[in-house]
Amino acid sequence: MKQIEVKIMGQSYLLGTPEQGDARLIDAVEKVDTAMCKIRDAGKIKARDRIAVLAALNLAFELSDRAPNPEPLAPRHSESSSPANGPAAPDDAQLEALIKRLDVALGIDGRLL
Secondary structure, eight states: EEEEEEEEEEEEEEEOOOOTTTHHOOOOOOOHHHHHHHHHHHSHHHHHHHHHHHHHHHHHHHHHHHHSSOSSSSOOTTTTTBBTTOOOOOOOHHHHHHHHHHHHHHHHTOOOO
């Protein structure tokens, strides 16, 4: 296994990658860095761990949209969410509610466990 050094939000990480996996890992790092910097630059969240959790959720949500038959994360009660129209995109209120739920779940110390 090969190791490469990458930067995410200005912090260096030494990551292991299988042979021939460099390009995929670098692509993944760029996506994570972009997602985290976008959240940080919005200015609402400062803690690196919370930024990482939100970025992970956003990326997972994007991946689930690309899956052939994505499982819904939670039941939707929106009128625009019907089998004919497909799932509705999350609006600002839903995202804000998710951020608040994460804040409560993470608690004061910012740890999941």
